[in-house]
Amino acid sequence: MAIEAWFMDETSGEDQRSPRHCNPKEFVSLDYLAELGVLYWRLNPANYESDEELKKIREDRGYNYMDLLDICPEKVADFKEKLKNFYTEHIHADEEIRYCLEGSAYFDVRDKDDRWIRIWIKVGDLIILPAGIYHRFTLDTGDYVKLMRLFVGEPVWTAYNRPQEDHPARKEYIKSMVTEKRDLKASGNKQTAKTDEGQRKRAQKRNMVAPEKDPREEVIQAWYMDDSDEDQRLPHHREPKEFVSLDQLAELGVLSWKLDADNHETDAELKKIREERGYSYVDLIEVCPEKLPNYEEKIKNFFEEHLHTDEEIRYCLGGSGYFDVRDHNDHWIRVWVKKGGMIVLPAGIYHRFTLDTDNYIKAMRLFVGDPVWTPFNRPHDHLPARKEYVQAFVNKDPSARAVDAAA
Structure with a gap:
């Protein structure tokens, strides 16, 4: 089962841990997430220590540091304060790579029109959020997730709360989105440009590998x-x-x-x-x-x-x-x-x-x-x-x- 994502009801006053679907629901495809630079893999968490596919991803993308993090009220010191920080809209200067080994949680990202997309990460899901994308994190109502965090080099988790339009990582991210928009305008086939040319250029630019389209x-x-x-x-x-x-x-x-x-x-x-x-x-x-x-x-x-x-x-x-x-x-x-x-x-x-x-x-x-x-x-x-x-x-x-x- 692939990861699920949807546009959020931004007027809802519900608990941040609830799904917050629009009415009617508006689901978001993996292709659309890839257009925003969000990459996804489905892996086997039962043998993550010896998983060849995970090993290949780490080697290909240079993730030489890894640690594990349990997020729940019982295991995180100053839990409420940290969850509040995680849920404050921010960017990072580097990719954020998270692999769900147990439980589940939400990563929210902004699309090109500044709308919130809620990404529900569950056991076996590995996602990469590109540097410079506005996002936030929260648990769902299960109140527990165990995540593998991956880094290039020494681990750095520095959040730059919005607004950060002058940050180099944000400028680079926006530049990549503008480049894609220009590619779409120049294309005679808008949908083909979205799924092929736009993603290919972004992949070259950031060394990203977008999910392949399902032939079915x-x-x-x-x-x-x-x-x-x-x-x-x-x-x-x-x-x-x-x-x-x-x-x-x-x-x-x-x-x-x-x-x-x-x-x-x-x-x-x-x-x-x-x-x-x-x-x-x-x-x-x-x-x-x-x-x-x-x-x-x-x-x-x-x-x-x-x-x-x-x-x-x-x-x-x-x-x-x-x-x-x-x-x-x-x-x-x-x-x-x-x-x-x-x-x-x-x-x-x-x-x-x-x-x-x-x-x-x-x-x-x-x-x-x-x-x-x-x-x-x-x-x-x-x-x-x-x-x-x-x-x-x-x-x-x-x-x-x-x-x-x-x-």
Whole structure:
């Protein structure tokens, strides 16, 4: 599960340790954090002393000093005063590198428009805040975090409270942001400039390595839906748009792959997935007005909210369509699957399907054993499959999970 980040409700008078989400929630992607110079890795804290990936990061970036810090009321002298200092907006002249080994906490950073972004760091998350970025730190309501601190050379933690616009580190940080803005303006493709040229130039400038884009995002995208009753085949984005990451889908039990649809009959990766997950039966279906008997009735049934007692596995070989799933708060998430995208919806999840405005999809259906497609329209909370899903993915009991959500 990747790190989570979101824009904060800056008018909230809640405890600083609460999430302080906007309403509606506005999540922030890893790509957007990388545009601000914030870098991220997901590591294995269970063996951090011998972790080869951590060792490589330290060698590549010159982090030759390391120490550990427990932050909680019981273990930090003058706890309230120190937490107050941590939460005062400030910059550093050097990078701030933190690796979470236990517990969880928030790092808040300012974006280019001076809005606060809250970054929730949990066990296994390593982040780097660039020199010169305005930020602050606080515990969450768990009131405990154990962090590894990494430094280049001797450890220095000197906070320069805002305003510090004349500080060399701040000037250098602002300069890098202005350079990126100029790159975007000169580019004919703004989005490409953001994700490619802008990040590449910043990486060269600061010797940073930005997170690579997940190739699955080329064929699978997801977002929160609005409440409009317009044509079900429309995207139904909220305003402003709220995209959902593939890691967030995995938290709901929705697994995803990008495969070679043009060579599905001989694809070794598909063969491996089928063997590992026991998908012994395969058939193909084309959903469109011209090729599906009783099309209107069937598309109506597909769009009725329902669940299955087994996984629903669909691999898009042509065209595209929407699979809508419910999140933990019962909000609809629209998952757009295009050619090459394969998803698995776990047994017990409430969902539905519709074509998009292209009115065509060719999909491979996979099953464990003989094919069964029996929908149980909502409500069916009494079914064992639904109870197991709620326990595993809503109540968050990992031992109850029938599938590996980190595939």
